[in-house]
Amino acid sequence: MSEKIAVLGAGSWGTVLANLLTENGHDVTIWAYLQKDTDEINNKHTNEHYLPGLRLNEKLVANTDLAESVKDADLVLFVVPTNVVRGVAKQLLPILEKTDKKPVIVSAAKGLEVGTYDRVSQVIQSVIPAEQTNGVVVISGPSHAEDTSVKDITTLTAASTNLEAAQYVQHVFANSYFRLYTNQDVIGVEMGAALKNVIAIGAGALHGLGYGDNAKAALITRGLAEISRLGVKMGADPLTFIGLSGVGDLIVTATSRHSRNWRCGNQLGHGEKLQDVLDNMGQVVEGVSTAKVAHELAQKEGVEMPITDAIYAVLYEDKPIKQAITDLMQRESKPEFDY
Ligand SMILES: NC(=O)C1=CN([C@@H]2O[C@H](COP(=O)(O)OP(=O)(O)OC[C@H]3O[C@@H](n4cnc5c(N)ncnc54)[C@H](O)[C@@H]3O)[C@@H](O)[C@H]2O)C=CC1
Ligand SMILES: O=C(CO)COP(=O)(O)O
Numbered sequence: 001m002s003e004k005i006a007v008l009g010a011g012s013w014g015t016v017l018a019n020l021l022t023e024n025g026h027d028v029t030i031w032a033y034l035q036k037d038t039d040e041i042n043n044k045h046t047n048e049h050y051l052p053g054l055r056l057n058e059k060l061v062a063n064t065d066l067a068e069s070v071k072d073a074d075l076v077l078f079v080v081p082t083n084v085v086r087g088v089a090k091q092l093l094p095i096l097e098k099t100d101k102k103p104v105i106v107s108a109a110k111g112l113e114v115g116t117y118d119r120v121s122q123v124i125q126s127v128i129p130a131e132q133t134n135g136v137v138v139i140s141g142p143s144h145a146e147d148t149s150v151k152d153i154t155t156l157t158a159a160s161t162n163l164e165a166a167q168y169v170q171h172v173f174a175n176s177y178f179r180l181y182t183n184q185d186v187i188g189v190e191m192g193a194a195l196k197n198v199i200a201i202g203a204g205a206l207h208g209l210g211y212g213d214n215a216k217a218a219l220i221t222r223g224l225a226e227i228s229r230l231g232v233k234m235g236a237d238p239l240t241f242i243g244l245s246g247v248g249d250l251i252v253t254a255t256s257r258h259s260r261n262w263r264c265g266n267q268l269g270h271g272e273k274l275q276d277v278l279d280n281m282g283q284v285v286e287g288v289s290t291a292k293v294a295h296e297l298a299q300k301e302g303v304e305m306p307i308t309d310a311i312y313a314v315l316y317e318d319k320p321i322k323q324a325i326t327d328l329m330q331r332e333s334k335p336e337f338d339y
Contacts (some may be wrong), residue, residue, distance in 0.1 A: 002026055003172055006073040006103075008088055010037045010062060012050040012145040012283065013108060014079035017173075020148065022060040024175055030062045031069035033080075038062040049282065054149050067095045075172060076103045078124065081284040082111030082194075085120055089127035096132045104134045104165050110193035110249075111286040112293040117300075119190040135165025138186055139173070140193040141244035142252035144259065151177045157245045158182050159189040181244065188240025191231035195308070196250040197287030198294055199223035200261035201268070202311050203254035205321050208269020219307065220254050225337075226305040230294065233303050261287040274315055291315050306331060 003026045007018040010032035018030040032038040041047055041062035045055060063069045070076055070092065080088055085107070096103075105128065109120045118126065121136050141156035148154045158173075158180045160166040166182040173180055183189055199219065206215050227250070228241040240246055253259045264285045267277045278285060295312035298305040310328055313319035 001171065003074040004072050005029070005075045005077065005172070006031060006070040007077045007079060008066075008069070008092075009033075009079035010041065010047065010050075011079065011081075012047075013143075014077075015041070015047045015051055015054075015056070016145040016149045017077060017079060017108065018060055019054075019056050020175070020178060021173065022057040024173070026172065028060055029069045029073075030060060031066055032062050032064055035064050038064045051145065051149055066091050070095055070103070072099075072101055073103045074101075075106060075169070077106045077108060078120070079108045082109045082120055082123075082286055083114055083289060085109055085123050086113065086127060089124050093128050093132070096128065102132060102134045104137060104168060106137045106139055106169055108139050109286075110140060110190075110197060111290045112194045112297070114289050114293055117293050117297045119187070119194065121186055121190060135160055135162035135168075137162070137165050137169045138189050138193075139169065139180065140189050140249065142248040144252060144256060146258045148178065154178050155244055155248070156180045157189050157243060159184065159186045159245070161186060183240065183243065183245070185237040185240045187234055188231055188236030188238075189243075189245040191234055191236055192227060192241055192243075192246040193249060194286070194290050195227040195230065195294055196223075196246075196253050197261045197285075198291045198308050198311055199227070199250060199287075200253040200259050201265035201285075201287045201291070201315070202307060204259070204262035204265025204267075205269040205311075205314070206265075206325075207262075208266040209321060216254070220250060223254070223307050224250055226303075226307055230298055230301065230303045230305060233301050234297075260285045264288065268314065269321060287311075288315055 005026050005028045007014050007030045010030050018028050022028045107120045121138050137160040139156050143154045158166045158169045170180040260283050264277050291312045294308045310324040314324050
């Protein structure tokens, strides 16, 4: 099967997925925000800022014109930062309204929108009515672009309430090194994806401060406990958090130097200022804005998220990290699980 695909976002993950889909035999256009990125992909077949050293398939075409990029697309993949998704969806809607074509919309972004607290698929669905699409699917899992770009084994979840759409996405993306599993718990998949980025900042900070493996395992485990707690409160199936988009993605993000969230935390642990870290990263660090959303959402829903609250206080209230750790360790003793 060869499909017409538009990938919206020419950053690290968008470029790797567009390249993978091209190599799977699909007709792919990647929509780049900047003309210089379009020119580099089309003329040099590279995207050096995001993926140094990677040679892209020459059949992959880039375009800065959204209407041309999505023309006749069977599948439109959103891979822009979470807080940009609404703006891109608003540009996409009038284009879809002018055609009879109803693409499957796929989201690969991991975050919660500032202000609305929406998950990414909710943002998309609040802008683009269901009748303009053939289903909305979320793809998520342990998947650093750097590893997938060199064809290292990668497994993801394709989540949708529309099982047929999820199965279609599973087949479009699958190849010898990229395997997807379907899941109908969209809430759980997106909550896990968004909230693990916050915990990864904490894991990087522990590393930067010189803490050992016990501390890192404690953070990941107790982090997963509170991710699940908020996720379940929002309607997720608890089982999803032991899946690829839950513990799987938490492990990869909280232990890898490829992770922008982990690197952000690591630099904070070394005493750097948040604004300097973000200015120098040159890529999106989703966990910073999601920490704010998660902190506010947890308060609104009455859900206890002590680690997320501590990371919020470090990021937004200048709380010293060591003080945040001391305060966490001195919380009232309690059972491991609240049934
Ligand atoms: N990099 C990775 O390994 C993975 C990333 N993701 C998720 O994918 C999403 C995108 O991440 P990356 O590709 O890594 O980000 P990135 O920082 O590498 O690239 C972001 C892209 O968005 C574009 N952009 C920025 N502002 C824009 C705007 N206003 N309108 C349109 N485009 C705009 C930039 O030009 C750039 O091409 C994030 O939600 C991230 O969590 C998910 C899995 C893996
Ligand atoms: O989601 C990711 C890996 O699965 C990417 O994580 P970072 O955004 O922290 O690099």
